[in-house]
Amino acid sequence: MHMATTLTINGETKSFDAPPEMPLLWVLRDILGMTGTKFGCGIAQCGACTVHVDGKAVRSCVLPVSAVENRAITTIEAVGNTPSGAKVQKAWLEAEVIQCGYCQSGQIMSAAALLASTPKPDDSDIDAAMAGNICRCGTYVRIREAIKQAANGRQS
Amino acid sequence: MNAHHSISRRAALTGGLATGFLLAFHLPLRAAVNEPVQPEDKTDGKFAPNAFIRIDPEGATTLVMPQVEMGQGIYTAISMILAEELDADWSKLQLLHAPANEKLYGNPIFIIQATGGSTSVRAFWKPLREAGASARAMLVQAAAAQWGVDPASCTTSKGEVTHKASGRTVSYGALAAAAAGQTPPKAPTLKDPKDFVYIGQPFKRLDTPDKVNGKAVYGIDAIVPDMKFATLAQCPVFGGKVGKVDDRAAKKIPGVRKIVVLDDLVAVVGDHMWAAKKGLDALDIEWNEGPNAKINSKAIWDDLRAASAKDGVVAKSTGDIAKGLASGEKFEASFELPFLAHATMEPLNATVHCKPDSCEIWTGTQIMARVQSEAAKAAGLPVEKVIVNNHLLGGGFGRKLEPDMVVAAVRIAKQVDGPVKVVWTREEDIQHDVYRPVYRDTIAASLSGGKIVGWKYKITGAAIIARWLPPAFQKGIDIDAIDSATDVPYEIPNVHVEYVRAEPPAIPTGFWRGVGPNNNVFAVECFIDELARKAGKDPVEFRRGMLANQPRFLSVLNLAAEKANWGQPLPARVGRGVCLQPSFGTFIATVVEAEVDEQGEINLRRATSVVDTGIAVNPDTIVAQVEGGLIFGLTAALYGEITIEKGRVQQSNFNDYRMLRINQTPKIEVHVVKSGEAPGGIGETGTTAGPPALRNAIYAATGVALRRLPIDRKLLAAGRKA
Secondary structure, eight states: OOOEEEEEETTEEEEEEOOTTSBHHHIIIIISOOTTSOOSOSSSSSOTTEEEETTEEEEGGGOBGGGSTTSEEEOTTTGGGSHHHHHHHHHHHHTTOOSSOTTHHHHHHHHHHHHHHOSSOOHHHHHHHHTTOOOTTOOHHHHHHHHHHHHTTTTO | OOSOOOOOHHHHHHTSOOHHHHHHHHSOGGGOOSSOOOOOOOOTTSBOOSSSEEEOTTOOEEEEESSOOSSSOHHHHHHHHHHHHHTOOGGGEEEEEOOSOHHHHOOTTTSSSOOOTTOHHHHHHHHHHHHHHHHHHHHHHHHHHHHTSOGGGEEEETTEEEEGGGTEEEEHHHHHHHHHTSOOOSSOOOOOGGGOSSTTSOOOOSSSGGGTTTOOOBGGGOOOTTOEEEEEEEOSSTTOEEEEEEOHHHHTSTTEEEEEEOSSEEEEEESSHHHHHHHHHHOEEEEEOGGGGGOOHHHHHHHHHHHHTSOOEEEEEESOHHHHHHTSEEEEEEEEEOBBOOOOSSOOEEEEEEETTEEEEEEOOSOHHHHHHHHHHHHTSOGGGEEEEEOBOSOOTTGGGOOHHHHHHHHHHTTSSSOEEEEOOHHHHHHTOOBBOOEEEEEEEEEETTEEEEEEEEEEEOOHHHHHSGGGOBTTBOTTTTTTTTTOSSOOSEEEEEEEEOOOSSOOBOOOTTHHHHHHHHHHHHHHHHHHHHTTOOHHHHHHTTOTTOHHHHHHHHHHHHHTTTTSOOOTTEEEEEEEEOGGGOEEEEEEEEEEOTTSOEEEEEEEEEEEOSSOSSHHHHHHHHHHHHHHHHHHHHHOOBOEETTEEOOOSTTTSOOOOGGGOOEEEEEEOOOOSOOOOOTTHHHHHHHHHHHHHHHHHHOOOOOBSSOOGGGGSTTSOO
16 A cells, blocks of 8 residues: 655654645545645635645645655644744734634635745735635735734734 | 633533544544534523523533524624623633524524525524523522512623622522523513623624634534545536446545445545545546536526516516606616626535434534435435534535535435545536526616606516525515615615516526625616716715615715715726615615726725614624625626536636635725614625626726626726727
């Protein structure tokens, strides 16, 4: 059958059997039971499946597990342990961004990666980092507001 | 408001930590359970005076949610209404999804147990207030009896009864047993709205804390021990059947466990979604496409236009329409709206465990009881042998007012030993939706002395109500299709409204956020703008002139115009458009400001809505719903169209069924007017408002009177004749 694959997810080592081309999304959700990362489109068009690989936001629905061995993977379940992730989560609740919430794991992961690399993003930075994340409830106005709140360090 | 809230049923029942969530993250799947079996709503030892309230001896107060949470914030609003009249301690609330039970949890507007049509607060406002007030009265009676005082001398606040004169206070928890023995008042006294302490305050939502950390459990996240995963392909042609299936290659895919072939669909069951998907891709399926393989959009539109030329059933007639139309200068127009898919972010799914004598389902639905009964039919079981565990919904928008996804999953699960999670790919979700129907609305109106004196309006489209709620389909009139056409706010002396039922062949149609008002408000408000121009009047001024007896409409219109800087100069090819609508019991005026570039592409600059929705239960949620609703409607106006060719839907995913994104989102301001009137509906108002306001902004910017959605950029390029 498959070779055992080992990944480092949220600082923990996880070993499992999976085909090397299997997207990380399905490993997280269906093998490891980490359902915070969401399936939305399967073709990297909506961003619901966004996770961090070495701190960068990537779409896990098109990311083969074989490409992320020996890389640090962070998911929504642990992004709150990073300074930018914690700021974003707090700002998201303060601005009451969320409606159905299904896309918000991905939105938060994209926003946390943005703030980690660009602590004071302007509107065009926000557009560039967040345009890959669709929200069908239409929370975009509050997402922008919350990113600015998080960047302005109300957290500390 | 900062206390721990949980919507886990397990947490609600154990009154403690949501251990079910934590397990899922740290144990391998086989031991993981993301959602416990739906427990019975046990009321033993609790004060449970009605279907909505349970208070245990420790004071933990469980509120049972009769409407489902799909992002609209209803769990918080329902809790606020119940807690207000109960005088509950907000920090001790726990929420429970209601089980399937039409009798206890039926929506008073629909009768059936359904969440939709922006009805939740309107329908449950009175029953929930009465439930809370009645429970409060029984707690007071119990305390008064213990103390030997007059109940009228007791007060309540934050889960306690106080007798001020004697300085005594007792908690609701301590009264639970005694209150259970009290007789409920025949007509509980409701609070005077001026005494509200929760209602009207901008409360933080109860469902959002678990949505920032991956803990919230949607239907698609349900994990049942030993479950398999499946995905499916239905015949791409509506109504078509499976012919031959060659599964030799699919069976070789690692992780594929079973191929399920039913008459109209094929599913692959595997160890995970990836195996199931690879397996499905590897199948060689020959479909018997059947008679619908010739259907295409052009023929559907030809048929709809032909139907629209016929006379319809009269839905309203006031004054003398023939005289009205003859007494001024007459203008005519027709407006057309396309099929739309819902595209909820959470693709369709249901997890099902079928056993010989029972069936258990984990999903997120807007129609609990109907899902249960339809699943029972599909499973061949009595309805009481089917358990439906509802979850948070990753968007509903009307799609989950249908049971088809659960029925398909049950039919697949019947062929599988053990539980199976069936997940639709996005492509399957978009190509097998229950679509917002195509509509064609025709209007003839006459102008005399700058006023509309005759208004003849005809709606042509599917009768969703006839299928979905047959008792409400009376005398050939679909009350949804005509919604907002028969109650246009403007004072017009001669009005005639007709409805022509026209069902598109084979394409399933259903409710889509904004429902009937989407088509009528679009046609009405677009044509009002055209008439204003014919009359030589400013669009806001023209509307004002017909609202002398409509103070709530006039006030939102005036405030929207003021907040949106109506009338102030704009650059070339930038315009403002207004929309005023009566839909869902809410008075809302919206102004959209947009720029049309030289190529005809549209830049949304700004949207302003003023909302009078009566008593605003949770004002921040009302703002959020209008913001999001506007985006939903503007998305449809800019991009939304499902087209049919050879009996198939041509769109498949977000690359060709596009959504508005953050970089295209305008600034949005929503102003909520203070009001003491009964609450209106809010979830769909913005969706209905966005498209006509945008279209009218484009009309102002370019002079082009668009009469069809989605917006055709080719008509808007610079230099084209208006």
